[in-house]
Amino acid sequence: MRKSVLIFGRIGQVGEELAGTPWPFRADITQIDKDDFDLVAENATGMEGLFASTQPDLVINATAYTAVDKAESEKDLAFALNARAPELMAQACATNNTPFVHISTDYVFAGDKDAPYVEDDPIGPVSVYGASKADGEAAIRAALERHIILRTAWVYSAHGNNFVKSMLKLGAERDKLTIVNDQTGCPTSAREIASAIKTIAGQILVDPPSAPYGTYHYVGGQKMTWHGFAEAIFEAAGARGARTPAEVLPIPTSDYPTAAARPANSVLDTAKIRTNWGISAPPQGQELAAVLDRLLGVA
Secondary structure, three states: OOEEEEEEOOOOHHHHHHHHOOOOOOEEEEEEOOOOOOOOOOOHHHHHHHHHHHOOOEEEEOOOOOOOOHHHOOHHHHHHHHHHHHHHHHHHHHHHOOOEEEEEEHHHOOOOOOOOEOOOOOOOOOOHHHHHHHHHHHHHHHHOOOEEEEEEOOEEOOOOOOHHHHHHHHHHHOOEEEEEOOOEEOOEEHHHHHHHHHHHHHHHHHOHHHOOOEEEEOOOOOOEEHHHHHHHHHHHHHHOOOOOOOEEEEEOHHHOOOOOOOOOEOOEOOHHHHHHHOOOOOOHHHHHHHHHHHHHOOO
16 A cells, blocks of 8 residues: 655745655655645644544654754744644654654754763753754654654755855855854765665555664764865865855854854764664765756755
């Protein structure tokens, strides 16, 4: 019998990649966004109605409030989308015995650990955004046993707003840039995340009871600072004929104040997802090259 997958999120970075790349199995995919279903306005009754009309065998949540700085002044909206909406999804999944895959973030951690974070490390978000995502995780765990919470970080793609696109724009306009050099993480392409989700989805749909549910980390295979990432972007972009700045200077976070605090260490350990799901990230250069080729129109 053909399976049905319901995906929340169509126009975000991961949502675009879920829609734009092939699925490794045959299924009826229903992908919706805010124009189809308002996650802020809807309640449990509306969510149950959506489940009744789509009858999903698996639900994937690829939508979120991701404006980290703006969340400091839009706390209610951030919690509505990042905590309450996933809770409603998980509760409906529990009622219908439907597995649930949810994307979360490195920002649930404080960032003060000297080593990569593992899944069961204590959380300690330092921003409204991080706190809202942490509450979403807790709500899912409380509502539903058959869940996958997939934490990722530093997401980039050819879609939406992200660091790679910002660097290309600024590099085309300025001769000198200053970039933070004391925050460390693992840049992760949205295509990588979508591929990981599709692998997980395929295994769950084959045998839902036996899937290794729980919380997992999935990030790109190379850690670096934002300054290091900028240098990698400009090196690869310059090789493709793009204009790049003459100087890219490192600065401390204290020289670049933002409304929301950021974790100094966003590196996530990915051993668990390799062991339980056989999923490993491709080399960083390979994914960055693919995104730059799309953005710069390289054949």
